Amino acid sequence: MTVVIVGAGPVGVTAALLLARQGVPSILLERHDDIYPLPRAVAVDDEVQRILQAAGVAGAFAAISRPSRGLRLVDARHRVIAEFARSSVGVHGFPQTSMFDQPALERVLRDELARRPLCELRSGVEVVAVREGSVTYLKDGVATTIEADAVLGCDGANSLTRQAIGASWHDFGFAEEWTVVDVRTDAAVRSWDGVDQVCDPRQPATFMRIGEDRYRWEFRRSAGIDDSQLRALVAPWVRPAPDEKFEVVRKARYTFRARVADRWRRGRVFLLGDAAHQTPPFVGQGLCAGLRDAANLSWKLALVVRGADERLLDTYEAERSPHVRRVIRIAVAAGWAMTGGQDRAASLRHKATAALCRMPGVPGLLNRERGVARGPLSRGTTCPQPRVGGRPLDDLLGVSFAVVAREPTPGVRAIAAALGAPIVQADELDEWLRRERVDAVLIRPDRTVVDVVPAGASEFTGVAGWARLVTGRTACP
Template identity: 30%
Template sequence: MRTEVLIAGAGPAGLTLACELARRGVACLVAERDAEPFAGARGKGLQPRTLEVFEDLGVLERVLELGGAYPPMRAEIDGEVVFTGHMDEPGEPTSDVPYPNGWMLPQWRTGLILRERLTELGGSVTPNAELVSFTQDDDGVTAVLRVDGAEREVRAKYLVGADGGRSTVRRVLDVAFLGETHEEERALLGDVRAEGADRGFWHVWPQGGGGENPFPVTLCPLAGTDTFQLVLPSPPGAAAEPTLEVFQEAVDRAAGPGRIKLTELVWSSVFRPNIRMAERFRVGRVFLAGDAAHVHSPAGGQGLNTGVQDAYNLGWKLAAVLRGADEDLLDSYEAERLPVAADVLGISSALHQKIRDKAADAHRRDDPRLRQLTLGYPDGPLSAEHRTSPTEPYAGDRAPDAVTGRRRLFPLIHTGAPVLLAFGPAAARVARAVAPASTVAIGSPAFPDEEGTAHTAYGVAPGGTALFVLRPDGYIGLATDSPDEAETTAYLARLGAR
């Protein structure tokens, strides 16, 4: 069997990558070792930047329809409410940030939505397909899959390991997974149905863990479902398994006997915080993404979102190279994503430590970096900041949304291909000469900016001149106030644009 890209793993990262490739006409085989889709909530929070990615992928409408806003937290000690409030106060949408708040969607539903989108794009997932081994050469990767118990050889141009924290791809590559596992912080995680619990709150019992474990018992209503996510820390050395009886006993201790009745355990898992990152994200024709590349504490809701961003970064680059772009473009994946993953890992680890220390603000999630809107690649190899007096946003930053007339920019710049955003007649002339079909000329009759929202969002003074080449993943690549046809053409060639 032959394919262009073999993806090991059909979690959010693998499915996002598959959708990115499929919408560009790249043949990919998604091999998932489990027979059935993942059934648990686990990663339940989508950050604002991920919502923007999902809008580009064409799944945001379903995400918003089937998810919901985070409820306020309500903490109790000995039956008394000691705190009620949000982890992060909800913000209002603006012209440049249309989705300012996190959104709750159980991981199993995120996966199903992405699978549906992949099917719409002509792709599919091969279930019960375990990656056994692989080798690579100058022209591609030869992998052995065990599909329904029978071994099958697959030849691909590239292999992407999105196969989780225990990644087979990473192990075969012998890439170090640096970091630590907090064995003493064993926790039980379950999706449950319950009677007597108010679904308007995320219930927290700070002293419910018992023993020396510093973490609380929490019961969170899962938006768009009739279930709750229950997290039960276990004391060191505890051998309790995640059964309905064990969860019920814990809730009785935390909330008071008979107050909340658990009626069904839908899904469960034993959890130990892992904080690790792969030493490399690329070895030849093989890449690591998502949990295969980095695993996080759940504090801050960064893991799933960072994996989606990995795939969003890698997908268009693989497609461009497979269609003739210089293979050096693929070097930018590790150069851009590894520093971001390290930064995000530091943020989630610091939040995790606050919980361990029982800090008074341990529940707060108002660090703007958590929304992942400010994460970018200003020092990356594709960032070309050529303005004489640069202002935000800079080359490498997320390209903001704006409103021109009655039209939003995002649908115009999220096309899956580079877009030239021109301010002023001189920039518009250059952009149209180089790529007329990909030019958005701000201030022209087609894209008026009477309110100045686009000029403000991109830091361009009224009447000013600027040309921004926006990458296919919605980041600013080239930024110049002296537009030049040769420079613009050369930069587009770096991105693989024809």
């Protein structure tokens, strides 16, 4: 089987790496000859860093990123309204938010890609046709058609793949013009190593430190910003002396949009990342959403290749689309509250929205199944990642379903055997399960909790549907 991935940005390359880990080969088609050199995405959360861990680049990513201390809401005079801290080590084993330069992340991913014999990158090509079963591209004027058992459209907001499957946008009615400025400077910048959100409806702005000498400002502007205007706008944070470097790496105008494709799949042609959804940046989930797409789909596609029920692929859009829609609604609400409120309740909305959107645990909370009792290990949440014997839990679980259990009962062992799920036991995990008041947890390859056995019970009760899809059996022991 060969999977063709259209687009070799972070989402496409991560999808290829995750497929390779599952033993599935892929061909990536990329129109640029090399990585795109200018910065775009700048933040990921700790859950998404587990996806980078699964892709094999956790250590390399740590070397090119820096933890963010959190979010400060400030008024028009830059007085602090509220501050929301982020931990340097969250429940998933990574900083709750990490800042980075996207070209550096892409280089890390490409270097790992080059080490994977199952991944082939073809750069400098123009994809001209996407069909179920094949992709056609041009290289130096010569057309080549590749047969594809599946196609992943990671080709951005102007996706040809989205057009090919007949998808259109569902628009949430949000569109704002912003200017994004990335700067490299050795001048002293008034920064607390977190994000500043200026809650001024006349001139809302966002500021963040990305690297040792790298900073980003975002200003809501309907027109461009010249050099003198830029110096005035950044003056609350930095006033470089004539002999100090102040290099504008990029200055670009964007329309922040909120929209989701009305379909993410036709047959075995799928949409991922910006091809499927676009979100305003106010909760830092743009790239995160695309990497979650890759993590959700890759293992399902690998299982179907190995004989699982084709209907398993239906769960991709069914799970990801509601999650993305909710993230987008939160981002729109956060943007309105933090940049548009002008009445007496504005400061309250600022605080409430920031608490909802930026506090620890929000990404996992968004995954919860409706009607399921809340708790750190509820069905549909991402399982935390403690260290076991000095190693992160995910390194022990492998690429399949897995069971973490204190003393597995015969029923738990039967489910594990049916799903090909290893059972992991360790003293560190025993303490963790006791604390969460469960005896066993069934975890999917993307680290989502499928089911739990409450303390004192003996069986998983919510796994039959997954067992049928994964194993093809009508019943599960």
